[in-house]
Amino acid sequence: MTLISDLSSIQNILTRYVLTICYALGILGSILNLLVFSQRKLRKNSCSIYFIATSIFNLLAILFGMTSVIIDSYLPDNSSKHSITFCKTKAYLIHVFLMISRSSVALACVDRFALCSQNTFLRNLCQRRIALILILVICVLWIIIPIHVIIYVNIQSASRCGAAGVYQIVYSIYTTIATSAPLIVMILFSIWAIQNLHQSQIRTQPAARTRNAYPNSVPRIKRRDIQLVKVLISEVVAYVLSTIWFPLTTIYLTITADISKTADRLAVEDFIRYLAVGFLIYLNSCSMFYAHILASKPFRQESQQLFLPFCQQSPHQRGFRGTSVISKNRERLKYIYHR
Numbered sequence: 001m002t003l004i005s006d007l008s009s010i011q012n013i014l015t016r017y018v019l020t021i022c023y024a025l026g027i028l029g030s031i032l033n034l035l036v037f038s039q040r041k042l043r044k045n046s047c048s049i050y051f052i053a054t055s056i057f058n059l060l061a062i063l064f065g066m067t068s069v070i071i072d073s074y075l076p077d078n079s080s081k082h083s084i085t086f087c088k089t090k091a092y093l094i095h096v097f098l099m100i101s102r103s104s105v106a107l108a109c110v111d112r113f114a115l116c117s118q119n120t121f122l123r124n125l126c127q128r129r130i131a132l133i134l135i136l137v138i139c140v141l142w143i144i145i146p147i148h149v150i151i152y153v154n155i156q157s158a159s160r161c162g163a164a165g166v167y168q169i170v171y172s173i174y175t176t177i178a179t180s181a182p183l184i185v186m187i188l189f190s191i192w193a194i195q196n197l198h199q200s201q202i203r204t205q206p207a208a209r210t211r212n213a214y215p216n217s218v219p220r221i222k223r224r225d226i227q228l229v230k231v232l233i234s235e236v237v238a239y240v241l242s243t244i245w246f247p248l249t250t251i252y253l254t255i256t257a258d259i260s261k262t263a264d265r266l267a268v269e270d271f272i273r274y275l276a277v278g279f280l281i282y283l284n285s286c287s288m289f290y291a292h293i294l295a296s297k298p299f300r301q302e303s304q305q306l307f308l309p310f311c312q313q314s315p316h317q318r319g320f321r322g323t324s325v326i327s328k329n330r331e332r333l334k335y336i337y338h339r
Helices: 003-037 046-074 084-115 120-124 127-145 147-152 166-204 222-243 245-255 263-295 296-309 315-319 321-338
Strands: none
Touching: 003 046, 003 263, 003 296, 046 084, 046 127, 046 222, 046 263, 084 120, 084 127, 084 147, 084 166, 084 222, 084 263, 147 166, 166 222, 166 245, 222 245, 222 263, 222 296, 245 263, 263 296
């Protein structure tokens, strides 16, 4: 077998089997994320609002993006691949959904940085109302900013939907900036949030006896907010590892666009483009719930609470044993989150 056929076979396997499994797990995980962060004790937290927004737009990206990718792997000659309207609409919507999701995570990092700050004004910005306003603002911005995608993106050779000519250069610059900016914000503000949290814990211990006299000098951060920082860091790590390849690949392909290439090199570049644009990006959208579970024990316990009412084996157990288990878990979570 040649390199071209080998890479094509690997791509088909990744799409048909790996992405199909991720598709199902991603939909389930996004819904569970929404259920967990929509609970009464969490949805009042500003950071949870950003997590809810991220889950919603990740779910939309999975439904609108991955569905067609998986269908194309089984039906390579379906008519949608030749539809200009479908090409433009899909490219625009997926870009909007992913950018709102990334921006929501970036805002969550800024929110946690502000919460862990000594500055009272910054801490006061961590409010649910402000989070809702900012989510609305980024939704409007990312609906307007990528309008050019609908105008210039078109079907190219081999029924590939993308940019060409001068717009390919413009689009590569735009996507590099648009993708890199949220990642830079995530990395910087998550690092600063961790530093502020560490310094706050150091200051809080010796100042515990004087907190009543100076309530604003040593802010006490709740255990719930510390756990949300851990959940956020897991999300940032997943975003960075899966998304950083997209701008790098875009820059490389743009720089080498006019270079004469062999068929094998073109096959390798197409496979790398697939990994960066059609695989890792969607894999990231599907992985958030599972990254949260790995990062935070309270999040795992909150997730278990969603299934406990359905795990009772008999009416008798539902009335006594099940109630006892749920009550114990609720008391444990109440201690963890409100400590």
